[in-house]
Amino acid sequence: MYAYAFLEDFVLLYPVYALLFADAGLSPAEISSLFVLWSATAFVLELPSGLWADVFSRRLLLVVAPLPAGAGFVLWAFFPSYPVFAVGFVLWGAGSALRSGTMQALVYEELERVGAAGAYARVIGRSEAVSLLAVVAASVVASPVLAVGGYRALGVASAVVCVACAVAGWFLPEVRGPRGGGGGPSLRSVVRDGWVQVRREPGVRWALVLVVVLEGVASLDEYVPLLVRSTGVAVASVPLLVAVVTVGDAVGGWLAGRGVRWLSPVLVVGAVCLAVGALSGRAGGFVLVAVAFGVFRWAMAAADARLQERIGDGARATVTSVAGFGAETVAVLVYAGWALGSRWADAGVLMGAAAGAYAVVAFVLGVGARRGRVHREM
Template sequence: MLVASLYAYAFLSEFILIYPVYTLLFDDTGMSVAQTSSLFVIWSLTGMVLEVPSGAWADTVSRRLLLCLGPLLAGLGFALWVLFPSYWVFAAGFVLWGAAEALGSGSYEALAYEELERRGQAGRYAGVMGRATSLGLAGAASAIGLAVPVFGAGGYPAVGVASVLACVLCAATALTLPEHRSRGDAGDRRYLAVLMEGVTLARADRGVLRAVLLVSFVTAIWGALEEYVPFLGTETGVAKAAIPLVVLLVWVGATAGGLLAGPAERMPVRAYALMLALAALAMAAGAMSGHPAGFVLIALAFGAFQLAGVLADVRLQERITGPARATVTSVAGLGTNVVTLGVYAAYGAASPYASHGVTFALLTLPYVLVALLTARSRVPAGQ
C-alpha cells in the first residue's frame, strides 16, 4: 500500500492540465515577461517563508494530513486563475500554490523514508523515489498530451476544471498513505524545539549541510528554467499550439532520468560531476541552437539533472538522524527556493537585453561550478 500510494500521489500531484498553458493564459491576459517573472518570484517567496515552518509542522503533526491539505490549496488557486484572470489573482494563486508545495516538501520524503525504514527497506528509497519522481513527470507529460485536445475543445475553463479535479483526487490519495508514528514521534513534542533541532542539524553537520546545498542547486536551476521552455519554444519558431509538445519532450527526458536513480544510486563522485558538466553543456547548446531540434539536447540535460537531484536527495536522507527529518528536508527545500528565486530574478532582469536562448545558456553555468566542487568531494553521490 505504501509504495502504490506514493506512486499514485506523485502522478496525480503533477497531472495538472493547466501546467503547460498557464504561461499562455498570462500572456493572453496581457502579462509581460517581466510581470510573469514577478509572479514566479511571488511563488518562490511564499515557499521560502513557509518551507521550514511547514517542515517542522510535519515533524510534530501528521505528515499525511499535510499531504492532503496541499493539493486542495493548489486546486483553489487554479480555479481562481481561470475564473478571475488578472495579475493580482494570479499572484494569489501562486501564494496558494507555494503554500501547497511547502506542505508537501519534506513531508513526502520523510514519510516515504521512515515508512520504508520501518519495514527494513530503507535501501529501496532511491529506486522508489526515482520511480515516484518519474511517475510525477509522467503525470505532467500525460497532462501536457491531454492539454492540447482539452484546451482546443474547451479553452482555459476546461483545463482548469480538469486541474482542480486532479488536485481533489490527489488529496484523497494522501489519506491512503500509511503512517506509523507514535505519540512520542509527533504531537507531544514542542514545535519550536523540533524546528531548532532540524535547523541546527542542517547547519552544524557538515555532511548534512553539503547534501542540503547539493540538493538545492542541482534541483533548482533546471526546475526554474523549465518554466521558460514555452518562451524558448516560441523564439525558435514553434507554433503556439505545438508548445505543449515541446514541453512534453523535455519532460520525457526528465522522466527517463528519474527511472535511472535505482541503478545509478552508487555512482562514483567523479562520474556524477562529469554528468552535471556534460548536461550543462547540452542544455546551453540546445538553447543556443535557435532550432526546435535543440530541444532534444535540452531533454537529455533535463534527464541528467533529474537523476542528479534524486541521488542528491538520497544522500541527504541517509545523513539525517533524529526526529526532525521533514524539517531538515525542508531546509533543503528552502535552499531550492532561494536558488530558484535567484534564477527567476536573473531571467527577468536579462529578458530586455538577451534572447531566451542566451539567457538559458548563461544560467546553466552554475552547474559547471557545482560539478567542479562536487568532483573534489570524496563521498559518492548516492552515499
C-alpha cells in the same frame, strides 16, 4: 505514492492558466505580479511547513496539501479577476509548501522502516518522472476539455483531480502517526534538533548545499520554451520540442538511484550536452538538451538521497524544507541573472553559460572525492 505524484500534476488548468489571466484582461505586469505572490507564499510557508511535518502527522499534511489549490482553481474558473487570481495563488503556494519536505521525509522513513532505505533515490526519481508525464498528459487532455466546456470545465476537472490526490494521500503508509501530544516533540525541540544537525554535521551541510544548488539551478527549465523559439522553428513546433526535453527529464527521474557513484563525471556530461545543445541554435540540439535535463533530474534524486541518509528522523522534514527554501532562493537568483543577461545575449547563449554551474558542482564533487573528504563527511 506514484498515484499521488501523478494526480498532483495532472491539473488541466496548468497548460492554459496564463491564457485565462490574459483573457480576463490582466496585463503582463499583473500576471508577473501574481507569480511573485506565488513565490512569496512558498517562501513564507516553506520552513513552517517542515516544522509541522516533524511535529504532526506527515500523511495528514499530504492529504490536506492538494485541497487549497483545488479550491483556488474553482475560484479562478468561476470568478476570474485579479483579486481572485491572487487568492488562488496564495492557496496554491500554501498547498505546495505543505507537501515540500513532507513527502521526502515520509517516504525515506517508511522505506527505512522496512529495510529498503537504499531504494529511496529510485522511488523519488520515479515519482518525479510520473509527475512530469502527468504534466504532458494534462496538456493533451486540456485541449478537448477547453473546447467543449471552457475554463469552467477545466477548473472543475482540476479541483476533482486535487480531491483524488488527497484521497491517494490518505492511503500513504505512516507508522509514526500524529506527534503533537503525548510526549511527542515540540516545535522548539525540532528547531533545535535541525539546527544542531546542520551546524555540527559536515556531511549534512555538504548534502544540503548540493541539493540547494542542483534543484535551484534546475529552474532553468522554465526557459526551455524561449530556447526553442530562439532556434527559429515554427510556433507549432515549439510544444513538440519542449515535450522532447520533458521526456528526457522524465527518463532521468526514472533511472534515478543507478550509478550514483559516478555523480561527478555524469554531471560533466550533462553540462557539456546542455552547452552544446543550447549553443547549436538548431532543433536537433534539443536531443542533447533533453539528455542534459535527464542527467540533472537523475543527479537531483541522488543528491536528495544523500541528504536523507544523513538527516536524523527528529527534524527530517524541517531540514528538507530548509533545502527547499535554499533552492527557491537560488532559483530567484537564476531568474534575475537571466533577466539581466537577456539584455546582451539570446536564450541559447544564456542557457549554454548556465551549464557552467553544473560543471562547477561536478568539479567540486570530483576534487572532494579525490581527497577522500566527501566520502568521509557525506
